Amino acid sequence: MSSDEALKKLYEIAEDIYEQLNRGEIPKMHLAARHKGNIVFNNKLGVWKYGENMITRSAKKLDGGYMILRTLYIMEFIKEMIKTKKSSTLREMYYISEGWGLAKFHSQDESNKLAEDLEVITGYLREDFKLRPEEDGASVIGNITVEEINRKGKPMRINCRDDVGDSGYLIPYYVEKDKLKFKDVDADFVIGIETGGMFDRLVENGFDEKARAILVHIKGQPARSTRRLLKRMNEELGLPVVIFTDGDPWSFRIYASIAYGAIKTAHISEYLATPTAEFVGITASDILNYDLPTDKLNDRDIAALQAELKDPRFNTPFWHGEITLMLQIRKKAEQQALAKYGLDYVTDTYLPEKLTELGVMK
Amino acid sequence: MGIAHEMAKKQREISVAEFFQKNKHILGFDSLTKSLVVSVKEAVDNSLDACEEARILPDIFVKIEQVGKDEYKMIVEDNGPGIVRKNIPLVFGKLLYGSRFHALRQSRGQQGIGISAVVLYGQLSSGKPAKIISKIKEDEVGYEVLLTINTKKNEPKVIKEEPIIWEKEQGTRIEVVMKARYNRGKQSVYEYLQQTAIVNPHAQITFVEPDDKKTVFKRVTDELPPPVKEIKPHPHGIELGEFINMARATKAYRLTSFLTSEFSRVSPRIAEKVCKIAYLYGEMRPQDMSLSEARRVLEAFTKVKLMAPPTDCLSPIGEILIKKGLKNVLGSLRPGFYAQPITREPKVYSGNPFIVEAGIVYGGELPKDQPVRILRFANRVPLLYQQGADVITKAISSVDWRRYGLEQRGGQGIPVGPAIIIVHVASTRVPFTSEAKEAIADVPEIREEIELALKSLGRQLKMYRVKKERKKKLSEKFFIVNQLLPEIARKSAEIVEKPVPKLEPVITKIMNVIWIDEKIEKEGKMIKITVRIANFTEKKEKFELYGDCPIGEIVDTDGEIVEDYVKWHVEIDPVSYQYKKIVLKNAGGYGETNYYVDGINPSKVIGAEPLPGDWGIKMDFVEEIEEVEEDEQ
Numbered sequence: 001m002s003s004d005e006a007l008k009k010l011y012e013i014a015e016d017i018y019e020q021l022n023r024g025e026i027p028k029m030h031l032a033a034r035h036k037g038n039i040v041f042n043n044k045l046g047v048w049k050y051g052e053n054m055i056t057r058s059a060k061k062l063d064g065g066y067m068i069l070r071t072l073y074i075m076e077f078i079k080e081m082i083k084t085k086k087s088s089t090l091r092e093m094y095y096i097s098e099g100w101g102l103a104k105f106h107s108q109d110e111s112n113k114l115a116e117d118l119e120v121i122t123g124y125l126r127e128d129f130k131l132r133p134e135e136d137g138a139s140v141i142g143n144i145t146v147e148e149i150n151r152k153g154k155p156m157r158i159n160c161r162d163d164v165g166d167s168g169y170l171i172p173y174y175v176e177k178d179k180l181k182f183k184d185v186d187a188d189f190v191i192g193i194e195t196g197g198m199f200d201r202l203v204e205n206g207f208d209e210k211a212r213a214i215l216v217h218i219k220g221q222p223a224r225s226t227r228r229l230l231k232r233m234n235e236e237l238g239l240p241v242v243i244f245t246d247g248d249p250w251s252f253r254i255y256a257s258i259a260y261g262a263i264k265t266a267h268i269s270e271y272l273a274t275p276t277a278e279f280v281g282i283t284a285s286d287i288l289n290y291d292l293p294t295d296k297l298n299d300r301d302i303a304a305l306q307a308e309l310k311d312p313r314f315n316t317p318f319w320h321g322e323i324t325l326m327l328q329i330r331k332k333a334e335q336q337a338l339a340k341y342g343l344d345y346v347t348d349t350y351l352p353e354k355l356t357e358l359g360v361m362k
Numbered sequence: 363m364g365i366a367h368e369m370a371k372k373q374r375e376i377s378v379a380e381f382f383q384k385n386k387h388i389l390g391f392d393s394l395t396k397s398l399v400v401s402v403k404e405a406v407d408n409s410l411d412a413c414e415e416a417r418i419l420p421d422i423f424v425k426i427e428q429v430g431k432d433e434y435k436m437i438v439e440d441n442g443p444g445i446v447r448k449n450i451p452l453v454f455g456k457l458l459y460g461s462r463f464h465a466l467r468q469s470r471g472q473q474g475i476g477i478s479a480v481v482l483y484g485q486l487s488s489g490k491p492a493k494i495i496s497k498i499k500e501d502e503v504g505y506e507v508l509l510t511i512n513t514k515k516n517e518p519k520v521i522k523e524e525p526i527i528w529e530k531e532q533g534t535r536i537e538v539v540m541k542a543r544y545n546r547g548k549q550s551v552y553e554y555l556q557q558t559a560i561v562n563p564h565a566q567i568t569f570v571e572p573d574d575k576k577t578v579f580k581r582v583t584d585e586l587p588p589p590v591k592e593i594k595p596h597p598h599g600i601e602l603g604e605f606i607n608m609a610r611a612t613k614a615y616r617l618t619s620f621l622t623s624e625f626s627r628v629s630p631r632i633a634e635k636v637c638k639i640a641y642l643y644g645e646m647r648p649q650d651m652s653l654s655e656a657r658r659v660l661e662a663f664t665k666v667k668l669m670a671p672p673t674d675c676l677s678p679i680g681e682i683l684i685k686k687g688l689k690n691v692l693g694s695l696r697p698g699f700y701a702q703p704i705t706r707e708p709k710v711y712s713g714n715p716f717i718v719e720a721g722i723v724y725g726g727e728l729p730k731d732q733p734v735r736i737l738r739f740a741n742r743v744p745l746l747y748q749q750g751a752d753v754i755t756k757a758i759s760s761v762d763w764r765r766y767g768l769e770q771r772g773g774q775g776i777p778v779g780p781a782i783i784i785v786h787v788a789s790t791r792v793p794f795t796s797e798a799k800e801a802i803a804d805v806p807e808i809r810e811e812i813e814l815a816l817k818s819l820g821r822q823l824k825m826y827r828v829k830k831e832r833k834k835k836l837s838e839k840f841f842i843v844n845q846l847l848p849e850i851a852r853k854s855a856e857i858v859e860k861p862v863p864k865l866e867p868v869i870t871k872i873m874n875v876i877w878i879d880e881k882i883e884k885e886g887k888m889i890k891i892t893v894r895i896a897n898f899t900e901k902k903e904k905f906e907l908y909g910d911c912p913i914g915e916i917v918d919t920d921g922e923i924v925e926d927y928v929k930w931h932v933e934i935d936p937v938s939y940q941y942k943k944i945v946l947k948n949a950g951g952y953g954e955t956n957y958y959v960d961g962i963n964p965s966k967v968i969g970a971e972p973l974p975g976d977w978g979i980k981m982d983f984v985e986e987i988e989e990v991e992e993d994e995q
Contacts, residue, residue, distance in 0.1 A: 011857070018854040024867030027850060060872055062838050065846040072853040102849050 003082050006124035010075040013121065017068055027068055028058035031121045032267065036311050039266050047269035048261045048313055050120070066103070070114055073103045078129050087130040090115055120267045132173045138226040139168035141203055142214030144233075145184040148172065157183060161208065168203075168217070175229045182237055188212040189360045190233050191280070191351075194220065194245035194254060198335040198346070205347040211361060214239070221254055224265065227272040230258060234274045240360050241274050244351070247282030247292075248332035249304035252314070252323070255279045260313040280354050284325035287333050290350065293340055294331035301332060380513075382482055388797045390747075391483050394432060394543035395550070399746065401436050401480040402426075402551050405536055406558060407470040407743060408477050409440035410565060412534070416443040417586055420565040426544055426551060428572045433488055434542040436480075439535035444498035447505050447523075454481050454494050454536065455509045455518020468590045468676055468788050470743045478511065480538055485510045487541035491521050496534040504528035544572050549746045555579065556691055557737055557744035561679055561786060563687040582686045587677045587742075593790060594626040596671035597663040599713020606656050609648040620648040621659075627669045636662040673708030673715040676788050679742070681705050684721045688784065689912045696953030697782075698725030698830075700912070701822040704815040711807035716789035718808065720815035724823055726953060728780035734758075734768065736776070739786040740794075740802055748801035754785045756804055757812035766820035767827045781823075785812055829971070836968050840877060843869045843898065866937040873898035876934075878907070878957050878969035889914060889949040893942040893957070897934040904933045905962035907942070908973060912956070914949025 013029065020027040032038065032050035040051040057064035077096065081087060088096065094111040097104045105111040115126045126132070145159045146169070160169040172179065191213050193199045199217040202208070208215050214233070218226055234241045243258055245251035256262075259277040261269030287294055297305070305323050308314045314323065326332065338346045355361035386392055390400040406422060413420035418441060425437040445453055457478045481492040497504030503525040512519045546552050555569050559579030566581040595604075614620035618633040628636075637644040639662035642655060651659070679687070684703035703721035710716070728735075738745040738754045749755050755776070763770045763777035770777040793803040802808065847865055855862040877896040882889060891911075897903055909921065909928040920943055921928040934940050946952065957970035964972040 014854050014857040017850065018858045018860065018863065021851050021854065021863040021865065021868060024864075024871075026868055026871055059842060059847060059850060059868075060839075062842060062846075065842050065850070069846055069850050069853065072850065072857060075857060076853075102845055 002124065002128045003130060006122060006128035007075075007079055007082060009122040009124060010071070010078065010118070010129075014072055014075055017072070026058050026060050028056050028060075028064065029068060029071070029121060030054045030056050031117060034116075034120065034264060034266070036263050036307075039261075039263060039312060041312070042269075045270045046275040047273040048266055049269050050266045067114065067117065069103045070097075070100070070105070071118065073097070073100045074114065074118065074129075078131075081130040087132055089132055089134040090126075091134050093131060116264065119265075123267070125268060125271070127174055127176075133223065134173075138171045138219045138223060139199075139217045140171060140214060140229075141168040142190075142208045143186045143212075144182065144214055144237075147181040147183050149179050159184075160214070166203070168215075171223075171225050171229055173223075173225050175225045175232065180229075182233070185214075185237050185239070186212070187214045187239060189240045189242060189355075190214045190216060190230065192216045192218040192222070192226075192230060192241065192243045192258065192277075193335075194218060194243075194251055195335055198244065201336075201343065201346060205344060207347045207351070210347065211351070211355070218243075218254070218258070222258060224272060227258055227274070230277070231272060231274045234276060241277040242280045242355065242358065242360055243277055244280040244335065245282065246332070246334045247284065247287055247326075248297075249301050249308060249323075249326070251282075252279075252308060252319070253304075256311075256313045278358050278360070280351070280358070282333050282335060282337070284322045284329060284331075286354075287329065287331055288325075290338070290341075292333040292337040294333045294337070297326070297330045297332055302327065302330075382479070382486065382513075389479055390798050390800070391479075394541060395545055396747070397483060397487075397540060398426070398434060398436065398542035398544060399549065399551050399554055401483065401538060401540065401542075402438065403554055403743070404477045404480050405436070405438035406555070406567075409438060409442055409534070410558075410562060410742075411470050412442035413440060413565075414586060414589070417589070418442060419581065419584060419586060420562070421568075421581075422565060423568045423570075424551070424555060425570040426572050428544065429539060432541055432543060433539060434544055434572070435537060435539045436542075437535065437537045439533060441530065441533045444504075444532045444534055445496045446498060447496075447501075450494055450496055450505065450507050451509055451518035451520050454478055454492060454507075455511050455520075457482065457511070457516055468741050468790055470741055477536070480536075480540075481509070482511050482513070484538035484540040488539045490539040493537040494535070495526065495528060497528045497530060497532055499532045504530070546571070552577070554744055554746060557739070557746075558742075560687040560691045560737065560784065561684075561739050561742045561744070563679075563683045563690065579691060582690045583683055585683075587679070590677050591675040593672060593675045593715075594624060596626050596710070596713030596715075597621075597628060597660070597668060598710075599671070599791070600625075600660070602653075602657060602660060605660060606651070606653065609651050609656065612648050614648055616644060617642060617646050617648050617651070617659075618644040626671050632666055632668065635666055639665055670710045671713060671715045673710075673717070675790055676708055676715055676717045678705045678717050678719050678788055679786060681719075684719060684784070684786075688721060688723055688782075692723060692782065695723075695728055696726035697723040697728060697780075698954065699723065699823070699826045700956070701819045701826075703784075704818050706811050706815050709807055709811055711793070711805045714789055714791045714793075716787060716792075716808060716811075718811040718815050719786040719788070720812065720819055721784045722781055722819040722823060723784075724779075724781045724826065726780065728782065730780045731778065733776040733778050734781040734783055737782060737784040738802070739784070740792045740799075741788050742786070745800055745802070747798070748795065751795050752801040753804045753809050754787070754802060754812060757785075757809050757816060758783060761813060761816050761820065763820060766824040768823075783816070783819075785815070787812075826971075829968075833968050836873070836875065836877070839872055840896075843872055847872075869898055869937055870900045875899065876903060876905075876959075876962070876967045878959075878967065880955055880957075882952055882954075885945075887947060888917060889946040889952045891944040891946070891952075891955060893944070893955075895932055895934055895940045895942070897936055897938055899966070900936050902933065902935050903962060903966075904931075905967075906930070906960040906973075907932050907970065908958040908960070909942075909944055910956040910958065911944065911946060911949070911952075912954075913952060914946035916944060917947050918945040919943060 017027045033053040033055045038051045038053040039048045042049045057067050059065040059068055090112050094105050094108045115131055119126055140160045143161045147155050147157050150156045158169055202215055207213060230241050233239050243255045245254055258274055261273040305327050308323055338350050352361055391397045409422050410420050421441040423439040427435040429435050454477055484492055491508045491510045494507045495504055506524055506526045508522040509518050509520045555567050559567050563582040564586050567579040569577045612620045614623055621628045621633040622630055634644055640658035681703045685700055701722045706718045708715050708717045738752055759775050762773040764773055768777035768779035787802055793805050795801045795803045851862050851865055875898055879894050881892040907930045919928045921930040928944055930942050958973040959967050959970045960973040
């Protein structure tokens, strides 16, 4: 089992630290630098991964010292969970660290970051370490039937259109095949929607049936399981994935993390990213073409757009054009700005036009 | 007869009361608050001068009582030699009476117009006479005198005089009721006495405020300042009018003997030479010199080489005593750093010898966001007014304090930061900006000396801050080697099920210093200080460690007490700890001990400074290290 292998890897780290101390060396760990200057496009996988830049965390510095000590405690903790067949949320681990003396986390940010660091160092997923996020609540509505292994260990069939209420099928935190299988599908594409308001609009307008679409509410920056599910639907069911967000720099990043991989999780981009995912809008061109109500860009927006111009993931003619245009017009728009033309406009006019352009709808 | 003499004649005819009323502001009685401060200052200065002249350690009692709305009684009592009965009315009841008026020596009394002005002010503002009690050692009884000043004749008018039994062996007490206002804070009686205590560490001053709050500024040294000598004027420091007056009054028969006998540094050979340059006969009667002849003599003096005036007539406070005075009075603010005070070599301006002393304290509970506090002194007297006009303020403002770690907009003006700067100018003639004698004039020679002293202090301050910064960084590492690393070793050993590895080589790689810090605990009325010495180097080290406690008395220690420092000889093995102790009493509100090391490269040591100058080594040693640190940046 991958958990045992992950544990073995952690044990090797502990052994390495012990040996370094034994040789009279200041103990240290190496890991890939996690910033946008160190991600490179992997041709084989079609996603962005970490490059060659490594950073060293050594016990010479406070940060490094804490990291090493905490890693040792986490190792023990995980060993215990595997033995007792339990798992814990990241938040629970944060609270459990209360009993770790000096190794105690001072904020949940610290524990979340260390969980990611361990993935980067070991090459295993945090799920392999029996750690999970407490999210998520992202939901699916559409004519797809899944089989989920429930907490009693029994398979359960759910049709995401007929067997669910208004909020749809809630995506569990773990969506690998041993947990979730696709049984049946009757749809042409998957559409990820940023905001709850727009998701509800599409549901109310019956867009899933009318356009033969699977609607996925991605809830802002999507959780890992949401991204993983999108990828599985794309790869296993052969469904095209499109992303529909607000028209601002932050929404562009949501798309990038789904399609190209997020910088924070570039070590597992091949699990999470859907390289063929397309961006529907709102684009800067949409703002002009559909004459949408807008807000002015603030300083942070502008700084974010300028940073995106330097982000290798956005280095395509399409994104350069859209980002530069947004900087020129100094405006951003919400998805729901389309309501200017009536509640049905988005499902009757905007999406069909845009999706036909992308070749997803005929 | 010159016009000045004509005027003087007329002046004598106006009553002193009128003179006083007209010149109140010049004399310092220009506001109700200030009148009280000036009165206390006159009385206390008199007491200090009298005690020092009689070689008595001053013990001065000051009390302010409120007797009515805007009416206060000032009481100042000393343990000085006392005043003989017949002189009491003259000392207190006649303006401009006194022995010091024309003396050329460093004394407090050149400032201000004397205690009789206080008596006059009291009498004019409250209508009440002054009460004086004085007793000399030789007499069985003291005398109590009630007196006022006859303002028409400038003569004392004794209202009552009677012998009294006084428990004191000797001393003088004065009580004056006056119109005044009492406050505490800036430019107050309290501030004046506090600052007086700083520069007079040999004096004990007790102060009782109108609300009966009692403050004792304790004596910190039993050493009286050496007696000051009178000197003859130096030809470069004399003004024409003064020169003529001296020539008129001299008993000498010949110009040459006048010059050699009444001036310092004038030899017969130089006197001859000066006469020759001035085209005058050395044989002429000095009394017969005309104005233009006198001017020629003074001009001639500028053309001959003269030795600078003697400077042994000056009595600086001294580096050790300034530090002690500062600690004694400011200890409650717990400053983190007392720079080694600077006493410059004596210098001369226009024929007058002077000496500059300066100190700085930094940190602790001093406010960080306000301009630094400036304490100015002339001949051991605090200057509270006219700060902006003073050469001390100007010198402070012209130093670029940003280099030394204080904030200062544009690199000039009074810097901002948690610091107090103290500057003392002592001279046989302090050049004041005005008759009120509240500020020292901007004389280039004096300014330069002050600036040099300040820069030297600034370098010390910077070094302190650099070290402090370094210690902060290293305290992180201290935590790593003391806590994190042993935990990492223990935990990793537990996981791999092997013995805990030895950490010494790793620890020396991370730290490589001698670390000194302390733990301060209160044990009843005692303060117990535990000094921790940690050797984080690869070698055994040997050195001397000195602990300097800013306040308190040492009750117990495992070191050797040298003067008022504790000294330990330390021999410490690599990667090991040693603990030393000091127990203090009377050390409430204890801040931190200053540690010094000797016999080891100080850059290897964190938490202690190299042993400074006057308790063993020279200042230039300290300065050398600073330069290295400045170069590094």
